[in-house]
Amino acid sequence: MxxxxxxxxxxxxxxxxxxxxxxxxxxxxxxxxxxxxxxxxxxxxxxxxxxxxxxxxxxxxxxxxxxxxxxxxxxxxxxxxxxxxxxxxxxxxxxxxxxxxxxxxxxxxxxxxxxxxLDRNPSRLWRATQLLAFGLASGAVAGLWRLPWVDVATATAIGLLIGLQSLLNERRPRLREASDAVSALMAGIVAVLVSNLVQPLNLNSVIIAALVVLLPGL
Incomplete structure (x- = not known):
């Protein structure tokens, strides 16, 4: 100094x-x-x-x-x-x-x-970019595993939903404590619905790819 x-x-x-x-x-x-x-x-x-x-x-x-x-x-x-x-x-x-x-x-x-x-509220552009990043991260992992396009699209969609939930949790501190569990439940439900109603999926791989955004540091 x-x-x-x-x-x-x-x-x-x-x-x-x-x-x-x-x-x-x-x-x-x-x-x-x-x-x-x-x-x-x-x-x-x-x-x-x-x-x-x-x-x-x-x-x-x-x-x-x-x-x-x-x-x-x-x-x-x-x-x-x-x-x-x-x-x-x-x-x-x-x-x-x-x-x-x-x-x-x-x-x-x-x-x-x-x-x-650093405590300033993020701009709308920053929030939109963060939301997009959630989806891209999940979709990218599914793509790296060479999953079918429906699996990649499903993982991307789930990633976007998790990102949306993350943004909503900022206004609900109590829900934030259970956010990981809620995200995992949501990922499982969406993947099962798509697999049953649209096209069979590699469920384990899709769910893991979708939840990769919850890893620390991402």
């Missing part, structure tokens, strides 16, 4: 930025060991000592300022968080912002602003 950036940021501001970054990494699906390692490195580069502890529903971060007498600046933050979900884009952006702040390319205030910008 550059000297000018360090000088312009107070002890509390540096702690707040580390806490914000740690919360984002947790929310976006970083594993506990990687999160703790990243927090320690970021804190060191901001002139802090930090002992992090991560669990699926929260963080405990203990800070101290190595330039002050032992025990004079000890601070602990307990952060309650919901279990994280994999979001590779936001995870990469959070990492990039943290690196920029630690390297002096951004001030801590600019880093906070950039992190909070």
């Amino acid at each position: 550059s000297t000018s950036t360090t000088a312009s940021a107070t002890y509390a501001q540096r702690i707040a930025f580390v806490c914000e970054t740690a919360s984002r990494l947790h929310t976006y699906g970083t594993t506990a060991q990687r999160l703790e390692g990243a927090v320690v490195v970021l804190a060191e580069r901001l002139g802090l000592e930090c002992e992090p502890w991560s669990n699926p529903t929260g963080l405990i971060l203990s800070f101290s300022d190595p330039s002050r007498p032992l025990g004079a600046s000890d601070t602990t933050r307990v952060i309650r968080l919901a279990p994280g979900e994999n979001d590779l884009y936001k995870l990469a952006e959070s990492d990039r912002i943290a690196e920029a702040v630690a390297g002096g390319a951004m001030s801590i205030a600019q880093g906070h602003t950039a992190l909070r910008a």
Whole structure:
């Protein structure tokens, strides 16, 4: 971190930025060991000592300022968080912002602003693109397995339905907890209906291809 950036940021501001970054990494699906390692490195580069502890529903971060007498600046933050979900884009952006702040390319205030910008509601174009990606991912897997065109079309259609459900779940937090089970049930029902009413399908392959979009990171 550059000297000018360090000088312009107070002890509390540096702690707040580390806490914000740690919360984002947790929310976006970083594993506990990687999160703790990243927090320690970021804190060191901001002139802090930090002992992090991560669990699926929260963080405990203990800070101290190595330039002050032992025990004079000890601070602990307990952060309650919901279990994280994999979001590779936001995870990469959070990492990039943290690196920029630690390297002096951004001030801590600019880093906070950039992190909070990740909370903006996605545009309609983004939602439409995401929905299309669900269908394409399922159809592509079915195509790679060289399934008949009806199987590929069915897997694609189920992928689109799962994508639509995923978008609807954003407004229904309670339903989100059961989204994987609901998606699997929906995939099975649609595949069986098509197989019985339209043309026999390779049911296992179609259902697996349709559900591939639920794999972490996709």
